[in-house]
Amino acid sequence: MTGNTIEIAKETIPPGGSKRIDIPVSRLPTQTLLSLPVKVVNGVEPGAKLWLSAAIHGDELNGVEIIRQVLEKIQPEKLRGTLITVPIVNVFGFIEQSRYLPDRRDLNRSFPGSETGSLASRLADLFIREIVSNSTHGIDLHTAAIHRTNLPQIRANLEDEETYRCAKAFNAPVMLHSNTRDGSLRQAATKKGIPVLLYESGEALRFDSTAIDLGVRGILKVMECLDMYEFPQQRSEVKSVELQKSKWIRASCGGILHLAISLGQKIPKKQELGFITDAFGENKVLIRSHVNGIAIGYSLNPLVNQGDAIVHLGIID
Numbered sequence: 001m002t003g004n005t006i007e008i009a010k011e012t013i014p015p016g017g018s019k020r021i022d023i024p025v026s027r028l029p030t031q032t033l034l035s036l037p038v039k040v041v042n043g044v045e046p047g048a049k050l051w052l053s054a055a056i057h058g059d060e061l062n063g064v065e066i067i068r069q070v071l072e073k074i075q076p077e078k079l080r081g082t083l084i085t086v087p088i089v090n091v092f093g094f095i096e097q098s099r100y101l102p103d104r105r106d107l108n109r110s111f112p113g114s115e116t117g118s119l120a121s122r123l124a125d126l127f128i129r130e131i132v133s134n135s136t137h138g139i140d141l142h143t144a145a146i147h148r149t150n151l152p153q154i155r156a157n158l159e160d161e162e163t164y165r166c167a168k169a170f171n172a173p174v175m176l177h178s179n180t181r182d183g184s185l186r187q188a189a190t191k192k193g194i195p196v197l198l199y200e201s202g203e204a205l206r207f208d209s210t211a212i213d214l215g216v217r218g219i220l221k222v223m224e225c226l227d228m229y230e231f232p233q234q235r236s237e238v239k240s241v242e243l244q245k246s247k248w249i250r251a252s253c254g255g256i257l258h259l260a261i262s263l264g265q266k267i268p269k270k271q272e273l274g275f276i277t278d279a280f281g282e283n284k285v286l287i288r289s290h291v292n293g294i295a296i297g298y299s300l301n302p303l304v305n306q307g308d309a310i311v312h313l314g315i316i317d
């Protein structure tokens with residue numbers, strides 16, 4: 001191969017070229033072939049190879065739109081290195097508007113996967129072989145799970161120098177140090193020595209314009225930091241808060257939840273977050289924070305059982 005040529009799924013993308021590739025995954029029971037849609041933009045000069053992925057959880061849509069908007073801004077002739085975009089990783093969950101694969105497996109607990117395992121495991125294996133193995137850096141885009149919402153935030157191994165540099169460049173309102181989770185894409189790529197940022201923002205099955213804007217801007221900033229592209233100067237009002245730990249506040253009883261907080265709000269220890277009551281407004285139980293924190297996510301479903309996770313706080317020392 002010459003220059004900055006790249007090969008993915010036996011397709012060759014020449015320097016300065018851009019190509020849409022559909023990598024066959026499997027047939028549905030109807031025999032309809034499902035494939036993994038990939039768009040590669042290849043710069044003339046070599047440089048970092050950045051993958052962008054979204055909808056590993058099939059109902060998490062903000063990242064799909066983030067990737068569409070990023071692609072609109074990239075011209076191959078001005079790019080150094082390679083941008084590999086996979087806006088719908090869990091193609092099965094996406095058409096069912098579901099987080100999971102048809103057998104209820106979670107793709108982001110199925111990495112690195114295997115060629116002979118479950119459908120999730122095979123899809124994970126395909127993603128590692130064709131996308132991760134051709135990349136030097138990665139950004140994986142998520143939202144909160146269904147019935148929850150998240151403040152725009154980067155989760156990454158902030159103890160790794162290159163990952164930290166990219167996380168700082170992304171400049172989300174919060175960056176949270178997080179160890180990788182078993183079976184996640186981030187863990188599998190980290191094991192291959194690839195720095196990965198996970199961007200969490202907004203809700204499942206919804207577009208959130210703030211979440212999308214901050215995601216697009218963050219990716220462009222990371223591309224600049226990796227010397228892949230120069231974008232017109234953009235001023236940012238966001239000052240990223242760096243957090244080492246987070247904690248879920250759980251419901252102390254079952255009932256109907258009334259939260260009185262907003263995302264990004266600083267919450268001192270012992271502050272009231274809301275209350276749980278019955279349908280008549282009796283048996284009211286106050287919810288208080290037992291740490292100094294910042295609200296990075298919460299439940300949108302008013303119906304709670306004892307022990308349900310209701311507010312996610314980033315801990316401020």
Ligand SMILES: [Zn+2]
Binds near residue numbers: 056142143144
């Ligand atoms: Zn997710």
